[in-house]
Amino acid sequence: MYILKEAFYSLQGEGAQTGRPAIFCRFSGCNLWNGKESSRNNAICNFCDTDIIGSDGINGGKFKNDAQLVSHILNLWPDSDTPAYIIFTGGEPALQITQSLIDLFKSKNCILAIETNGTIPLPQNIDWVCVSPKGKSEVILSNCNELKLVYPQVDALPARFETIKADYYFISPKNPLGTNSIISNENSSLTQCLQYCLDNPKWRLSLQTHKILNID
Ligand SMILES: C[S@@+](CC[C@H](N)C(=O)[O-])C[C@H]1O[C@@H](n2cnc3c(N)ncnc32)[C@H](O)[C@@H]1O
Numbered sequence: 166m167y168i169l170k171e172a173f174y175s176l177q178g179e180g181a182q183t184g185r186p187a188i189f190c191r192f193s194g195c196n197l198w199n200g201k202e203s204s205r206n207n208a209i210c211n212f213c214d215t216d217i218i219g220s221d222g223i224n225g226g227k228f229k230n231d232a233q234l235v236s237h238i239l240n241l242w243p244d245s246d247t248p249a250y251i252i253f254t255g256g257e258p259a260l261q262i263t264q265s266l267i268d269l270f271k272s273k274n275c276i277l278a279i280e281t282n283g284t285i286p287l288p289q290n291i292d293w294v295c296v297s298p299k300g301k302s303e304v305i306l307s308n309c310n311e312l313k314l315v316y317p318q319v320d321a322l323p324a325r326f327e328t329i330k331a332d333y334y335f336i337s338p339k340n341p342l343g344t345n346s347i348i349s350n351e352n353s354s355l356t357q358c359l360q361y362c363l364d365n366p367k368w369r370l371s372l373q374t375h376k377i378l379n380i381d
Pocket residue numbers: 195212213214215254255256257258280281282296297313315337338339340341342373
C-alpha cells in the first residue's frame with residue numbers, strides 16, 4: 166500500500182534540473198519529523214516547508230499496488246511522445262518506494278528522480294538522486310547526482326558532506342516558514358548562501374524558483 170499526499174504536474178524548481186517539466190509524486194510521512202506543528206521544535210528536521218501528513222492533497226490517495234499508483238501518476242503526463250519525468254518526494258519517499266515500483270515505471274519508459282534526506286537506502290535504477298541532509302541525521306548514501314543542502318543549519322554545515330560523491334554541490338537558502346520571501350532583503354539565509362558560495366566555489370546556489378514564481 167502506498168500513501169500519497171499529493172501529485173501534480175509542474176516544473177522542477179530547484180537544483181540542476183530547474184525548469185524541467187515533471188510530475189511530483191509526494192509520499193506521506195517522514196522519518197525525521199512526524200509532521201505535527203507541536204513536534205516541530207523537537208524534530209531532527211525542524212524547518213520543513215511541506216504538509217507531509219495524510220492523503221488529502223490534490224491527486225492524493227491510497228494505492229493498493231504498483232500498477233494502481235503507476236497508472237494514476239502517468240495520467241498526469243501530457244505528452245505521449247516525451248518520456249515522463251517523475252520526481253518522488255514527500256515526506257521521505259525512500260520510506261515507501263520499492264524496487265518493483267521503480268521497475269514498473271522504468272518498463273513504461275519513465276525517467277525517475279528522487280528528493281531524499283539520504284538516511285534510507287534506495288532501490289536501484291533511479292535516474293537522478295538529490296540528497297538533502299538534515300540536522301544531526303546520518304546520511305548513509307555515499308553517491309548521488311546532486312547534493313542540495315539547506316543552509317544555514319547549525320548541525321549540518323556543508324564541509325561535513327563533501328565526502329559524499331556528487332556531480333553538483335548546491336546550497337539552498339532556508340526559506341522562512343509561512344513566507345515565500347526567498348529573495349527579499351530580510352532573508353539572511355540567502356545573504357549567507359551568497360557569501361558561502363563566493364568563499365567556497367565548490368558550492369553553487371540553488372533557489373526554490375517555484376516559490377519566486379508562485380507555482381506548485
Ligand atoms: C520537503 S523535502 C521532501 C524530500 C526529502 N524528505 C528531503 O528532505 O529531501 C523537499 C525539498 O525541500 C527542501 N526544503 C524543505 N524545507 C525547506 C525550507 N524551509 N527552505 C528551503 N528548502 C526546504 C528539502 O531540503 C528538500 O530538498
